[in-house]
Amino acid sequence: MPNQLKAYSFIATSLDGFIAREDGGIDWLPTYGDEDYGYEEFFSSIDALVLGRNSYELILGFETWPYGDKPVVVLSSRSDQIPRPDGGRVYTSGGRVEEVVRDLTDSGYERVYVDGGKTIQAFIRSKALHAITISRIPVLLGSGIPLFGELEADVNLVHEATRSFPDGLVQSRYRFDYDRA
Numbered sequence: 001m002p003n004q005l006k007a008y009s010f011i012a013t014s015l016d017g018f019i020a021r022e023d024g025g026i027d028w029l030p031t032y033g034d035e036d037y038g039y040e041e042f043f044s045s046i047d048a049l050v051l052g053r054n055s056y057e058l059i060l061g062f063e064t065w066p067y068g069d070k071p072v073v074v075l076s077s078r079s080d081q082i083p084r085p086d087g088g089r090v091y092t093s094g095g096r097v098e099e100v101v102r103d104l105t106d107s108g109y110e111r112v113y114v115d116g117g118k119t120i121q122a123f124i125r126s127k128a129l130h131a132i133t134i135s136r137i138p139v140l141l142g143s144g145i146p147l148f149g150e151l152e153a154d155v156n157l158v159h160e161a162t163r164s165f166p167d168g169l170v171q172s173r174y175r176f177d178y179d180r181a
C-alpha cells in the first residue's frame, strides 16, 4: 500500500492577507538575498509540486525554471493549452484535488508542495492540505488576490511555530486539524 501523501504550502502574504496584487503583481515581496526565510530547506524536503495555472504562468515568466527536475502538476480546466517550460517535468491535471492526490500517491510521492491561492483553497476544502507556512510581510495592499476563501464550515488549525526576522517578516507554521469540530 502506498505511503500517505502529505501536502504542504509555503507562502507569503501581505499583513492584510493578499498573496498578490489584483493584477498578480508580487513586487512587494522581499527578494531572497542572504536570508531565504527557510525556503530552501522547505523546498529540499518536498518531492513534487502542485500549482494552479495562474501561479504556473507567473513562474513561466521567470528567467529560469525554479523547480529543477522535481515534477510539477499544473491544475487547469484547459490543460491542453498549458505551455511547457524548457527543461522541467510538467504534467497537467483537470483539477480535481482527490484525483491529483490519488495519482501522486500512486506514483510514490510523499511530500507535495501546493502553491497558488485558489489551489490552496481547493486543497483545504478537500481536507487535503496537511500544513501551511505563512510568511507575513509588513505591508498593507488594500486589495489583491486573497490567500483564503469561502468555506462550508470552520477549519481548525494547530499552531506549531512562529519566528520573526529582522526585516519584520513574521513566519508561522500551522497544521490542519480537520477532525476538530
Ligand SMILES: NC(=O)c1ccc[n+]([C@@H]2O[C@H](COP(=O)([O-])OP(=O)(O)OC[C@H]3O[C@@H](n4cnc5c(N)ncnc54)[C@H](OP(=O)(O)O)[C@@H]3O)[C@@H](O)[C@H]2O)c1
Pocket: 010, 011, 012, 013, 018, 019, 020, 023, 024, 025, 026, 029, 051, 052, 053, 054, 055, 056, 058, 075, 076, 077, 078, 094, 095, 096, 097, 115, 116, 117, 118, 119, 120, 122, 145
Ligand atoms: N505570495 C506568494 O508567496 C505567492 C505564491 C504563489 C502565487 N502567488 C501569486 O498568486 C497568484 C495566483 O493565485 P490564484 O489564486 O490566482 O490562483 P492559482 O491557484 O495559482 O491558479 C488558479 C487556477 O488554476 C486552475 N485550476 C484548475 N483546477 C483547480 C482547482 N481544483 N483549484 C484551483 N484552481 C484550479 C484554474 O484555472 P483554469 O482557468 O485554467 O481552469 C484557476 O483559475 C499569482 O498572481 C501569483 O503571483 C503568490
